[in-house]
Structures are given as C-alpha cells and as structure tokens.
Amino acid sequence: MCFKKKQPTEIVQDITDNTVIEIVCGDYQGTDNDLNGPPNDLIDYKNSVSSLFPQYTFRQFKDSKATTGRFTAELRSVVNRMKSGDLLFFVMDNCFSESNTRGIGSPAFVRSRVYHNPKYPAHKSIVNKVLSNTDGLNYISMSACLDHETAADAVFNRRANGAYTYCLNKTLEIGITYREWDQRAGEMLKRLGFNQTCTIEGPDHLLDRKVFEGTVYNMYVSSHGSHRYDTSGDEGDQQDEGPYLYDGFLPDDNIAIILSDLPE
Numbered sequence: 166m167c168f169k170k171k172q173p174t175e176i177v178q179d180i181t182d183n184t185v186i187e188i189v190c191g192d193y194q195g196t197d198n199d200l201n202g203p204p205n206d207l208i209d210y211k212n213s214v215s216s217l218f219p220q221y222t223f224r225q226f227k228d229s230k231a232t233t234g235r236f237t238a239e240l241r242s243v244v245n246r247m248k249s250g251d252l253l254f255f256v257m258d259n260c261f262s263e264s265n266t267r268g269i270g271s272p273a274f275v276r277s278r279v280y281h282n283p284k285y286p287a288h289k290s291i292v293n294k295v296l297s298n299t300d301g302l303n304y305i306s307m308s309a310c311l312d313h314e315t316a317a318d319a320v321f322n323r324r325a326n327g328a329y330t331y332c333l334n335k336t337l338e339i340g341i342t343y344r345e346w347d348q349r350a351g352e353m354l355k356r357l358g359f360n361q362t363c364t365i366e367g368p369d370h371l372l373d374r375k376v377f378e379g380t381v382y383n384m385y386v387s388s389h390g391s392h393r394y395d396t397s398g399d400e401g402d403q404q405d406e407g408p409y410l411y412d413g414f415l416p417d418d419n420i421a422i423i424l425s426d427l428p429e
C-alpha cells in the first residue's frame with residue numbers, strides 16, 4: 166500500500182487556522198519534463214486568495230522543497246490539528262496518467278501535466294481520482310481534469326500558468342460556494358478552448374459552503390501527475406495515481422491513509 170522506500174522526514178512548524186499550503190514543482194532535474202506554469206501558479210494563487218481573504222496565511226514549497234515527504238508531513242499536521250466543523254480542501258492542478266495531447270489555439274497550450282513513467286505501461290485513461298472518495302469525510306477535492314483528459318500547462322498573455330489555476334484565479338469571488346467556483350472555472354476553461362473538464366467532489370453540505378469561510382485548510386498542488394501498478398488491490402484500473410513531485414511519485418494510497426484520521 167505504501168512506498169517500499171522510506172519517506173523523508175520533514176518538520177512542520179506554525180500551522181495555524183486558515184492556512185493555504187502551496188506545493189508546486191516545475192523543475193524535474195535530469196528529465197525533459199519541466200513545467201513553466203507552477204512557479205507562476207504559486208504566486209498567482211496566493212495573490213488571488215489573499216486579496217479577497219486577507220486572514221489567510223500561506224506556506225509555500227517550490228521545486229526542491231516540494232517533496233513527497235513535505236506533502237505528507239504538511240497534510241498530517243493539518244489533519245492532526247483539525248476539529249469538527251473545520252474544512253480541508255484540495256486543489257490539484259495536475260493529471261495522473263498518459264493520453265494523447267491536442268493542440269490548442271490562443272491562449273497557447275504548451276504540454277500536458279503528465280509525468281511519463283518509463284517503468285510502467287501507458288495508462289489506458291486519465292482517471293483523476295487521487296482524492297475522489299470523499300463520501301462521509303470532511304474534505305473537498307477540486308481537480309483539473311477527469312477521465313480521458315489531461316491538465317494543460319499553458320501560456321496566457323506571454324506568461325505561463327496551469328490552465329486550471331488561471332481559471333480558478335479569474336473566477337474566485339467572495340460569497341460564492343465551492344460548487345459555484347468549480348462551475349465558473351469549468352465554463353471558463355471551455356470558453357478558452359481547453360479540452361479538460363475540472364471536477365469537484367465531496368459531501369453536498371460542504372460543496373455548498375461559501376469559499377474560504379469558517380476554519381479552512383487548503384492544500385494546493387501544481388505539478389505533474391503519474392501512475393504505478395496498484396499495490397493494494399483497490400484500483401479498478403489496476404494502477405495507483407498521484408502527484409509527481411520533486412523527488413518522485415506520491416500514490417493516492419499514501420494520501421488516503423492520512424485522510425482516514427480526519428474528524429467527522
């Protein structure tokens with residue numbers, strides 16, 4: 166179910182209520198898989214949220230600091246801190262397996278956010294399900310794409326961004342719900358010509374909460390995604406998916422273990 170390789174130990178300090186944890190990776194040393202969008206996503210997402218919700222604090226980890234150990238340590242710290250009524254929600258701007266890419270006009274499509282793992286065969290579909298089992302749990306998962314699609318790294322006005330992050334930033338407003346935010350971002354993606362359909366998953370009573378109201382912890386990820394053979398027997402497609410960070414792949418099983426300790 167977990168990595169055979171031991172996860173690095175990361176120290177977490179000063180987690181507070183209403184925290185946004187940004188983990189972005191565009192620098193993949195020794196590969197041709199670098200992404201230009203994530204460094205700008207880090208800046209733009211913070212500016213977008215903080216301009217409307219100044220009570221939020223931000224913890225930012227980029228490239229060599231955006232490791233699998235950092236992700237799991239930060240998530241574990243949040244889960245340990247949360248109380249009943251608090252909200253954890255994820256924004257995942259990546260995709261989790263391989264498919265054919267399609268050219269897009271203006272704004273310019275650059276590449277899909279897929280890390281092609283040479284150890285495993287091509288994934289038969291894009292299944293964006295890393296955080297999809299939300300029934301009965303106190304969190305929301307907002308993701309960049311669904312089955313048979315990829316998440317785009319793109320250029321807007323000569324500046325690189327993840328297409329999903331760009332649309333989230335442009336459609337965020339005070340007073341809308343998470344469900345409305347997802348709908349607005351999805352409509353904008355289609356207007357701009359991107360062939361990806363963003364998704365939102367979680368219990369209805371959470372999807373209809375107003376964005377960033379109450380005590381909220383936001384895990385934001387901008388990176389590649391990848392896959393491996395399913396090691397726990399719980400995947401219908403026989404492959405685990407997850408974000409691919411600076412030091413490698415973080416399978417959904419590892420994330421699910423931590424989320425199982427969320428308060429009801």
